[in-house]
Amino acid sequence: MSIPAGLNDAFQAYERALMQNDLETMSRLFADEGTTLRGDGGGLLIGHEQIDAFRRGRSGALPRELVDVQIQVIDDNTALIVAVTAARRGGHGLQTQLWRRTTAGWQVTAAHVSAPPTTFDPAVWRIVGDPLVPPTGTGDLQGQTVAVKDVFAVAGHAIGAGVPTYLDGQPHATTHASAVARLLRAGAAIRGIARTDQLTYSLAGDNPHYGTPVNALVPGALPGGSSSGPATAVALGAASIGLGTDTAGSIRVPASYQGLWGLRTTHGSVPVDGMVPLAPDFDTVGLLTRTPQLLRSAAMALAPESAFALSGAVVDLDELGLTDLATYAEAFRVHQAFQAWSVHGAWIAEHPRAVLGSAGERFAAASRITSAEDARAREVLDRARSTIDGLLGGAVLRLPAAAGPAPRLWTSPREVERARRATLELTCIAGITGRPALVTPGSSTSEGPVGRCLLGPPNSELALIAWTMRNGEAE
Structure with a gap:
């Protein structure tokens, strides 16, 4: 199945926003719902409001580059994206995102981030x-x-x-x-x-x-x-x-x-x-x-x-x-x-x-x-x-x-x-x-x-x- 239109653009826009700590864009690209999920080694955040507050409370993400991006299309309006990342300080991480096409465009409904091992x-x-x-x-x-x-x-x-x-x-x-x-x-x-x-x-x-x-x-x-x-x-x-x-x-x-x-x-x-x-x-x-x-x-x-x-x-x-x-x-x-x-x-x-x-x-x-x-x-x-x-x-x-x-x-x-x-x-x-x-x-x-x-x-x-x-x- 081919990659739906606009999905890759949305994914790349999120990555740029993450590296620039552009809170407004990151917020827009995550589904504004109480069931939206974001997890990492520190635990699970539930709901768009909690995820937004988490981002406001940190100074930004560690600088990184995308090494490999795999997109698994589920249907015309849903896709899973798994990305391998390389931190500039060294080590590789993994990011998994579930994207869904909504009336506001492509948005993340669930994400899990595995940082490089420390x-x-x-x-x-x-x-x-x-x-x-x-x-x-x-x-x-x-x-x-x-x-x-x-x-x-x-x-x-x-x-x-x-x-x-x-x-x-x-x-x-x-x-x-x-x-x-x-x-x-x-x-x-x-x-x-x-x-x-x-x-x-x-x-x-x-x-x-x-x-x-x-x-x-x-x-x-x-x-x-x-x-x-x-x-x-x-x-x-x-x-x-x-x-x-x-x-x-x-x-x-x-x-x-x-x-x-x-x-x-x-x-x-x-x-x-x-x-x-x-x-x-x-x-x-x-x-x-x-x-x-x-x-x-x-x-x-x-x-x-x-x-x-x-x-x-x-x-x-x-x-x-x-x-x-x-x-x-x-x-x-x-x-x-x-x-x-x-x-x-x-x-x-x-x-x-x-x-x-x-x-x-x-x-x-x-x-x-x-x-x-x-x-x-x-x-x-x-x-x-x-x-x-x-x-x-x-x-x-x-x-x-x-x-x-x-x-x-x-x-x-x-x-x-x-x-x-x-x-x-x-x-x-x-x-x-x-x-x-x-x-x-x-x-x-x-x-x-x-x-x-x-x-x-x-x-x-x-x-x-x-x-x-x-x-x-x-x-």
């Missing part, structure tokens, strides 16, 4: 090895691999903290951070050093220097941060354990967004030597895994003193009677910002264009917080801690791990900030009280999952995991 994703990893660091002992973590957030010292490597200029000025570490050393002694190997949001001052998971790691569960969504690299590495199966930090939710939010198990340890229970701080009054070490069994083994290696047994009830957040949560969250935000500027302000002032985007704006705002404002915030936090501890006692608090599912890559900065502030009203409770928090894969919505969070008494990490496994809290 052996290293620089948005997820800073450096990887096979392994990067072998285990130093044997134990329950034998055979497991760790993605280490790029804020921990790994002997022989500098810490980058998500900022190229910061990395350039750091010496190579001579010893491992204690958290890293504990996992190595338990038999785990370091797979690599994984990306973080800039100086960990974000919950979104994006990084304007290195790119945004994919959300392995929700196509086109933010991965959650600031432990974004370890979370995505674990969710993709590139590592079995993610070692990260949690100040205001940097373990809990990516766990929620990507359907992982996440653990924020009790404040002060795991040494933070060899770790880049953000706000020392709130900074903790955390873990990410795909199963509760592995999380328990990793927690035993990381926080062996967490032997507190649960004896209290489980209380839902709306039953607790916290009426000043927004006030507490604002005080948390102010004190976190004041400490963040105290830690990093001098360096940022010397390198004014090193930290970009929303993190840069956040540091700029932090620079304007006065000692008096911080003192007032600390007074509120002291009252909040006393109130929450008095209400909870030895009970476990159950609450959402985030205010909602992951925002999409194309979500406006204002909406991402709104989601961050709403989430902070939930995550600040652990920060204020220093309590451990366990995130389990939670309920799915049409926009993605929202994890469940259990906040336990200090040093109850292992008991929280055991209770959750026993009572089937994860869905």
